[in-house]
Amino acid sequence: MSQNKQRLSWLEMLKVNQRAYLLFYKRYPRMILSRFALIIWKALTPYVGIYFSALIIEELAGAKNPGRIRFLVLLTLFLIAAGSLVTALLEKWKNVQSAGMWLKIKKILSEKLFETDYVNLNETKNMELYSAICQNHNSAGWGLYRTLEDCEALCQTVIVILGGASLTLSLFTSQVPESAGKYTILNNPLFVILIALIMLAVTCISPVLAGKAGRYLTSLADIHNLGNRMFSYYGHLGYDTKKAADMRIYRQDKICEKYNLNKESTFGSRGVFARYQKGPVGFYLAGASAVSGIFTGIAYVFVCLKAWAGAFGLGAVTRYVASITRVYGGISTLITTMEDMRSNAAFLNMVFEFLDIPDHMYQGSLTVEKRNDRKYEVEFRNVSFQYPGSQEYALKDVNIKFEIGKKLAVVGMNGSGKTTFIKLLCRLYDPTEGEILLNGIDIRKYNYREYMTIFSVVFQDFKLFSLPLGENVAARTNYDRELVTEALEKAGFKQRLAKMPHGLSTCLYKEYTESGVSISGGEAQKIAIARALYKNAPFIILDEPTASLDPVAEAEIYEKFAEIVGDRTAIYISHRLSSCKFCDKIAVFHHGTIVQTGTHQSLLTDQTGIYHTLWQAQAQYYT
Template sequence: SIGLRALAGMYAIGSVVQYVGAITSLVDNLTAFVYTCAGLKTNCQYLAQFYEFLDLPDIKYKGSLTTEKRIDNHYEIEFHNVSFKYPGTDTYALKNFDLKLRVGQRLAVVGMNGSGKTTMIKLLCRLYDPTEGEITLNGINIKKYDYAEYMDLFAVVFQDFKLFALPLGQNVAAAAQVDQERAALCLEKAGFGKRLQGFSQGLDTCLYKEFDKEGVEVSGGEAQKIALARALYKDAPIIVLDEPTAALDPIAESEVYAKFNEIVKAKTAVYISHRLSSCRFCDDIAVFHEGRLVQRGNHEQLLGEKGSKYEELWNAQAQYYQ
């Protein structure tokens, strides 16, 4: 009827259009306002949780000792009678555990699921502190060192490593500033070279599609190569790889092993693997069982110990290779 009255000349057409437009836009904006309020309420709940997290007390002992800067990379790590229970559990994940990492040498760690391999790495990185016993670096409890400086000594690839939806180069450098040449070299060493050449944007290629429609999806094995490259890029004196080749195809795996000597050079290296056939070439193998170190030696020595855990693990896998 407003339209009719407008036609009759009571209101100007222009005003009618203007008012209708204003009312529609008011309704739209009111709706949006209500939605925003609802969103605000939900997001505040997340924020509350986030602040709660930030407010958690930092119970980790904070050391302040600086680590010695050594050109010869003589950083000696030793576990002394370490026992550890995860918070809130009452079984030991590691029990009376002694282990010395020999400087500049490679140690392979094998053992069944849940035998404490990853736990050892977590303690080494001070994600947890031992329940009993101590871990030392050059004779001094690792708790006493400044944490950031201490961690500078390690390049670690965890079993459950994460890559970010950021450019490939930044993933390798773990920083916004990327030394392009070095990143490319590390990717090459980790067996990602060919794939990198296929990227039109090279190291600037974004991983995953969350933030960039042009982003590339990488397979599990490719992700593992990138994680390995990240560890190499850090170029720390001690390199720790938890299941570094689990997702690699046999050819990529043998390439990584072939290059491993060159990759780690004079570094102290620890690598955990379920493939005994690939640890076989390591002259120092540690066998974990139920949170304890049960055997240590080279392949022949360990296999020579009749009725041992290593023999059992080896035979279980070896039957597939005959």
């Protein structure tokens, strides 16, 4: 994650910020409009007060016409009140449009996570990148959010500078009368330029110092992220009920305390942040604010001297001091913002590196034929596969054709390639060599989303969510309650369903609701099977579907297997060979290759075969 420290050129900085801004605009145009309307309005309105209060003071110090003073005061009050009202309305619009900002940003990232090729999620560097992006955002809004703030600050600042400069210009051009004696030096163009340059120099020093302090903090982003991650891990252990028992037995809380509450740790009182604040960061920030005081001093002296010498009246003093201070603030902010945008550009680059991770699964465009007869023929032709980054073949030269509507059992020792075979069939990965054909066409040529619709899979490590039972089964919020109930009953969940306090609306697990129910591993497996049945896809794949079931539930599933599967083509992975007897064909995997195929009886006749060895190993405990 050293990318946090990369510093981009100004041009690269502009490009990447522009891309980020357009990304927001494309997705949330109204939010961008509302935010811009507000900042433009806020940048302009203070000048109303500055301008009219100067007129009032001018009148008080000059003609003192009560009618005119009354008129000016009322007009100023009215304009300020109307301006505040418009500001409030614009604020409201902006707040409504910007609600859930983190969710909006998270959505951009999550969509990539959900859509990206499955293989990309296996790459540690991609996951580290995602984690760093989230950490950067959480620590100081670095990344997409910062772009919004910076671009808006830039726009606001430009308006402030232009507005302030137009009111300030006459400060430098107004002439002191000849009668002012030595003060006429204030009319000398060289003197005026010198003062303007000193002011400009002082203006620039403050943000440069602040920028230096900022750069120190940016350089700590990686340490900050690691500190945050450690804090999130160790700091929340007490809250993690799954670890609570072990923590108590071994008093692991003491070690965690050491990592989390250590004074030397990242955020501790002797940690790196504290040291920087005491040292260079504190020094630069103090310097920046001191310089700002110097500027105000110079501005006051110059403006007052000119007024004293008779270049303008009292009213103009307040106007000039206010406007020149605004110009000063504007230029300071401009420099700080540009610096900030440059620092943020490295974080934005990480966001785009993540969003630009190439996806290959979506290149196919052929429609998967919708067949009512469910006659989908699948063939593995010379398929070999290596996991990304692995030198070993998880599958080697696999050839097999599925018979439509039949039940295929896949068996083999641990690590022989059974699950990998399923993952390739479902296009979670593409073969390294060879091809998989659906109705004679390479599956890579099909539209990916459509292809995925023809499979229902219960993976070994399936996951259910802390959502209502019905939504878990249907995998959507709008579902057919009758069909969900039917699927649950087929999966052997009927009796448990009857005990669910709110039926299908009962929430699984207790994370988010008191009324949620805890379920056992076996019950979870039945729900996962029901989810596969509800999808009603032409292929049903069950990877160790009864591993967590009690013997009665397991027997029930086997008895009803034909009914459960119906006319679908079924693939069934199991280590319990006795349960494969009812399959039409068994494929035996060994070291990533199919070494035997046949029925249970035919395979047993080959006494030198792997199947026989596996069968014997298991059978001895049951005889």
